[in-house]
Every structure is written in structure tokens, then in C-alpha cells.
Amino acid sequence: MSSSTSSSNRKLVRTGAIVLAAMIALEVVTRTLLVPASNDLARFVRYPADARALIAAPGERIALVGNSTTQAGIDPPLLGELLGARWHAPVSVRMFAADGAGIDVIYWMVEHEFARQMLAPDLLIVTFYGNTLEDGERIEVGRLAQFFTDRADWRELCRFDLPSLSERADLLLSSLWMTFAVRDRIKERVLDLIPGYKNTMSEVNAANFHHDQLLDYPPRPTVTTHAALRRFVARQRARGIDVLFVAYPSKPAPGAEVAYEISDEARRVIAQGGMRLLDLRRIGLQPSDYRDNIHVNDAGRVVFTRHLSDALAAMSPPQLSRR
Amino acid sequence: MNYTQLSFWILFLLVHGVYWRVGHRRQNQLLLVASYFFYGFWDYRFLFLILISTVVDFIGGLGVAGVRLPRARLLRLGALVLGAAFVLCVPWRAHPHRLVDFAVPLATAGVIALYGAALPRLYRGPQRRKWFLVISMVANLGLLGFFKYCDFFISSAHDLLAALGLAHAPAPLLHILLPAGISFYTFQAMSYTIDIYRGAVEPTDDFGDFALFVCFFPHLVAGPIMRAHTLLPQVMRPRTRRPGDFEEGLALVVIGLFKKIALSDNMATIANAIFYRLADGATASMSGAEVLVGVYAFAFQIYGDFSGYSSIARGISKWLGFDLVVNFHLPYLATSPSDFWRRWHISLSTWLRDYLYVPLGGNRHGRRREYRNLMLTMLLGGLWHGARWTFVAWGLYHGLILCIYRLAGIRDVSPREHFGRWLVRVVVMFHLTCAGWLLFRADHFGAVARAASLMATHFVITQTALTAAALITFYAGALFILELVTDGEGRIRRLLESSPAVQGAVYGYLVSMTLFFHARRAYEFLYFQF
Secondary structure, eight states: OHHHHHHHHHHHHHHHHHHHHHHHHHHHHIIIIIHHHOHHHHHHHHHHHHHHHHHHSSSEEEEEEESHHHHHHOOHHHHHHHHHHHHTSOEEEEEEEOTTOOHHHHHHHHHHHTGGGTOOOSEEEEEEOTTTTSTTOOOOHHHIIIIIOOGGGHHHIIIIIOOSHHHHHHHHHHHHOHHHHTHHHHHHHHHTTSTTHHHHHHHHHHHHHHHHHHTTOSOOOSSOOOHHHHHHHHHHHHHTOOEEEEEOOOOOOTTOSOSOOOOHHHHHHHHHTTOEEEEOSOSOOOGGGBSSSSOBOHHHHHHHHHHHHHHHHHSOOHHHHHO | OOTTSHHHHHHHHHHHHHHTTSOHHHHHHHHHHHHHHHHHTTOTTHHHHHHHHHHHHHHHHHHHTTOOOOHHHHHHHHHHHHHHHHHHHSOGGGOOOSGGGGHHHHHHHHHHHHHHHHHHHHHHSTTHHHHHHHHHHHHHHHHHIIIIIHHHHHHHHHHHHHHTTOOOSOOOOOOOOOOTTHHHHHHHHHHHHHHHHTTSSOOOOOHHHHHHHHHOGGGTTTOOOOOHHHHHHHHHSOOOOOTTHHHHHHHHHHHHHIIIIIIIHHHHHHHHHHHHHHHHTOOTTOOHHHHHHHHHHHHHHHHHHHHHHHHHHHHHHHHTTOOOOOOOSOGGGOSSHHHHHTTSSHHHHHHHIIIIITTTTTTTTOHHHHHHHHHHHHHHHHHHHOSSHHHHHHHHHHHHHHHHHHHHTOOOOOTTTOHHHHHHHHHHHHHHHHHHHHHHHOSSHHHHHHHHHHHHHOOOOOHHHHHHHHHHHHHHHHHHHHHHHHTTTTTTHHHHHSOHHHHHHHHHHHHHHHHHSOOSSOOOOGGGGO
8 A cells, every 4th residue: 555655646746746847837938928928018027117218318207107098098209299398398208007007006116116216207197087096996916916016015015905815825926926927918818819709708897897886896895995095195295206196087977077076085185295186087078089988099099198288288397396 | 715715725724734633533623613613704603503403403313213312411402502692693792782682592592491391201202203303304494494585485475465466565574694505504414314214324422423414614515415324424433544535635626626716707707797688688789699608608607616616525525534425427418307417416416306206205106296296306406596486497497307308208328329319318408407507597587588589589699609609618628528538526536547747737727727717706606605
């Protein structure tokens, strides 16, 4: 019996070694092929260098931080050009966006790209919509672990942003294992090989999302809190960063004037931190300016960028105002 | 806490770390504490229910066998139940001060006093065996009936009265929380007393062993439903580490997690999207082919979910030195309804056969009685799954197709005998099963009617239907091949006896799919609600 047990153990060890070797091979493929091939991931890798390039540029240096609405809605070169013309000074604009980022992820993006590198833009523009300034938004832990934080941040991350055991385990695994961290993208890439996958899943997700909303799933906290926003504001204030929060004009429901309300608490936190809030929810975008219920299309991007530049131009240039 | 959560695996590692270092008695005590902790994680108050079921059947089982418990032990059991009622069922956080806050302990004290007073007479009476059996049945079915079906019967009666114009106010529902796994452990506890009554099993006089038999955590909330003659001896006998148990347990756990996380949850995303729209009536842009694929997706969702749970339960039991029964055996390769019920939720279908169908007369009293018994058994089997009329209809539907197959004299055929005929039968039976899943999953009969109407009148094969079908193949295809090779779980050793390269490929695939292809949302195990 003992010889059969030891042979079975040997077999198990060999099997484990084969699985491990396969996982290591997959990790190499992920790091060398998949990450560079993914627009999102390659962009995240570039962000620290982008931040350095922005700060090294002459004139006014504006960092746009946000999510896919920022990415779809603002044209950085056009904004720089329009503002440069109004302020009669060179203006550099760079974008730092991550899909679905709420204020908690934005906090870590700004920490990682700017604070860690001891860099400070002249103006930090944070675009938001819906409830992205509130606490409780789902965080994509893998992306946070690999691209926007490092081990030095774990204590703060676990204390404020990742309270559950499973999230912390996800953080640990994701920071050590790129394939695990970017698993959602691997899944999308593989399944995208099935014809019609994207359209089918967007139909499926829309039906499920609609039903979940009817059932109030996942249940939102009965009291809305803004601890992450408070933390973000306090941190930027301590670093002397000028922050402008911009309410993004997502598409209102038929008959409604705006798509979402800005809570009094969020306004208060921003004002108490000495920061400004620019409400661009009513800029007269037409339904034809949107590609879906949230994101604007190319035409909408030009309209929104122009409105943003007009509003910014009405303010004094950040560096000048500081001098 | 469930098998897909890290907290469960931490608990299991802690238990396992101690388990094999202590003796048999300590092992049982450890498992009992872990099982109560596991169950109490849902809602600690439910522990009181499982304790009632355990105590009633412990005394009842011994009573049926003619074993009289000494007064001191009876008093200790009474004190245990009463103490549990005080600790678990008084709203201590709300600073109880009204009499109603102590309603459960007071009622418990009353019932214990009555039972205690009646026990000497019960022990002496000529109908002793029958009375103890009846008390066990009433207690277990009473718990099940109240917690699972009370609101259902109230709302059904109210709907009927409203239809007759006799009810105008809203139904006075009690909004009772459904305790996880109540259908499983009450059935298991009842089978113990019935088996003793039939002389098939010897009762145990060790309360700890019996309590562990009822609440053994790997299978507590979603089965398999174990019988006393299978599980109780394993609880009572010292267990040893058997060669091959670790490997077999590992294979079962990995396959089970794959079935739940990669297969079932991804299928749920597709199936839900279809069934939500059917329920809401938002079917303007839907085709019959999409509905059909949605039903296929649900077929694999429920298979992955339930058989995945059973696989994991069997796997972790192996690691603890226990053997649980195989609960699924390639159910979608069934060639007839009776074949299906020999392959699907085997522990329930055999329970219903042995404790309901056969006692009703089975097929012993002519065709008409046989069909009546089949319909009744399947109706109650449907109702066991949940308090909804669609479940009743699902049970009746299965009863009906069982009767039709028997009436038509369609006998099972093996693929070796006649492959073509076997294949046709499998395809037909799979679609009959799917028609049943439509009833099972639909939120109401209106959704069933909409689905049937779309499939009958607007069966257009759209890109969405094709893509969803491709996704089902992507998630279920490899598992199907693996299960063919291992004959479900019947010959799982075939996998373990293969070369490390083959095993590495299989494990690599299962682990990668589980880790990297899980659905965005993790769904609760479906059978927890039953």
C-alpha cells in the first residue's frame, strides 16, 4: 500500500508541476503579448510616463482623470488648442482614464501617476457622472492591483477600499499574477472570437441590468456616503493640487432635464476642500450626439470639449492665478 | 458561507488541519461544531430548527426501536432545546421586555412539558412504534410546512377567495424566512425514523453522533440526502485516511467548482436575460429560437449548479474520510423519464420512491393505481422544490411524461444495442426535460405561455440565438466529454489513473476556466432555496 501511495503522490506532484508550468507559460504570454496588444492595458502601463511628459511640457499642464465618459467625451489636443488660444499660452492636456472608475479608483490613479512620482499638474480635472462620486461602486481589483497601486498601498487599500476578505484575496493574487489580474480581458478576447459575441452580451447584460435595477440589486446602501471623495479632496488639498470636478452630461431619460442629480453632500465636500465644481449637465447635447445612454459620439465629443474649454477659459489660467 | 467563498475554505482548512490529528470522538465533536457554525452563518436562529428536528428524531428513533432513554438524559435534552430557544430565539439586541419577546422559549417550554408528560405513556402503549413515527413525521413536516409553505398556502387561498370576490384586503402573509436546506435535513431525519420503523436500521443512542448525521456540513444545505444506513455507520466508526481519497476529493472539488463558477454562473447570465424578459413581457424583439437557447442555458445552469454542489460535497467529504452517494449520473443522456430520474438528483428520487411511491402501492395494484401513484409522487416532488404553482406544474408534467412512456411501453435502449435509436431517444428526452425546465424556471404561467407562443409562432434563428448556443457549447462542451470519459462521477478513477500529462491538461483547463472565465456576478446556489 505504501508503494502505491508514494507512486500516487509522485503522480500528483507531476500533475501539479504540469499545471504550474502551464500557468507560468500563460503568464509569460499575458505579459509579453496580451498586455501590449490591449489598448486599455497598454495605456495604463504608459500612464506614469505620460504624467512625466505632461509635467515636463511648457505652459499650463492639465491632467484629465476619469472613466470611459472622460475618454469618449473630451478631445485633449482640441481642448489644449482651444484653451491655448484663449489664455495666450501653451496648454498641455493629457488624459488618464480607466473604464468604470469611481472616485476611489481615481484617487489611486492620481496617487500612482502623480503623487508617487512627486509630480503636480497645474490643474486636475475629474469628470464624473451618476454616482461615481459616492462610496460603494464596484472596484475592479485586478486593474487596481497591477496598474494603480503597489504593496506600499495595501494597508490603506484594505482599510478604506477593499474591506472584504474576498477582495483582499483578489488584491493579493492580482498583484502577484498578471493573468489573474486581467482575467476579464482574457475572457473578453477569447469569447470575442465567437461571431456576434459583443452584441449578444450587450443585449444580455442590458436585460439583466434592467431587471436588477427593478429589484434594486445589488442593494445600494440606504444612506449615501462620500468617504472616498472626502479622502480624495483632503489628499489633493494637502498636496496643493488645484482640482476641478466636472459633471458630465450623460443622456437624460425622455422628459427629464438631467440624467442624474449631484448630491448636496458631494457639493459640500468639494466646496469645503476649496475645490471647484463645474456643472456641465445641461449643455444642449442632442440624442444624436450620443452613441449610447451614457457616452457621447465623435460629434458630441467636440461639443462637450468646446463647452469645457469655454467654461475653463472663463476662469483664470491655473498657473497665472497661483502667481 | 458557501463553497465558492473564501471564508468557507478557510473554515475547512482550519477544521481539516485539526481533524486528522485527533481521535474519532474528537473528530465527530469538531465536525459537529463546524457544521453548526457553518449553518449558523446564514442565520443563527435557524440552528434552533435543526436542533428540534435532531432531538425529536433522536428520541423518536430510539422510541420506535423500543429503547427508553433514562430520565436524566431526557431532561438534559429538554434543557438543551430550551436553552437553545432562549439563546437563539429571543431578540436580545432589542432589549426584550415584553412577553411576546419570549414567545418561542415559552412555547418550547410548553411543548417540552407536554412531550415529557406524554413520553411515559408513549413508551408503555401498544402503539408505541407508530406513535413515535407519527410524532417524527408531524414535527418534521410541520417545520417544513410552516417555514416553507405557510405563505404559499395563505396567498393561494387568498387568490382563490379574491377570484370569487370574497377577499379584498391584501393577503395576510407572514413573510417567513426560509431556512437554508430545511427540505434536505428534514427529509434525511425523517428517513432515519422510518427506516428504524421498518427494521432496516438500528438506532444510535449517542446524541452527538446522531446530531452529526443530521447536520454534517458538506451536504447539509443542498444534499445529497443521505440515508441512515449509509451515513450513520460512517459517523459511528473510526475513520482512516484511505489511499486515493485525497486525489479523488481533489478531482471532485475542482470539477464541482468548475461546474458552478464557470458553467452555471455563465449560463445563468444568458438564461436570466431570457427569462426576465419573458416574465416582464418585454418580448417584442425576441424570437422562439432565442427562448429555446435560453431554456438550454437554464438546463446547463441548473445542472452545473446542483451537480457542482454535490461534487464539491462529495469531494470534501472524501477529504474527511466519508463517502457520500453519487447524486447525478449524466442526466441529459437519459432515454426516458424513468431513466432521467435514475440519473438526476438520485438521492431525492430514490427517497421519493422508497418513502412515498412504494408505500402508496407503487406498481403493485394495477395500472390505474400505478399512474395515480406516479402523479402523486411527482406532484409532491415538484412541491418539495419550492412553494410555487410552477413547481407543482413541473412535478405534474414529469408525472405525466412518466405515465405516457409507461403507457406507450417505450423501454430504455443502450447505445451499444442500437446507437441511432438511442441517440434519437436521448435528444427527445433532453427536449422533454427542457420543456420541464421552462415550467421550473419561469416566474409565472404567463411567462411559460409567452415562451411557448414565441417558439410556436416566431421561431427565427437569429445571430443572438446562434451566439448564445455557441457560448453554451464553449462552457459545457469540454465538461461533457470529460463526463463521458469518467461516466459522470461513476468512474472518476479513470481520470486519476491517466498519465500526469492528461491529468495536467484536464486540471489546467478546469482551473483556468474557473479562475479566468467566471461570470461577472456570482450567483447563490439554486438549491439553497429548496
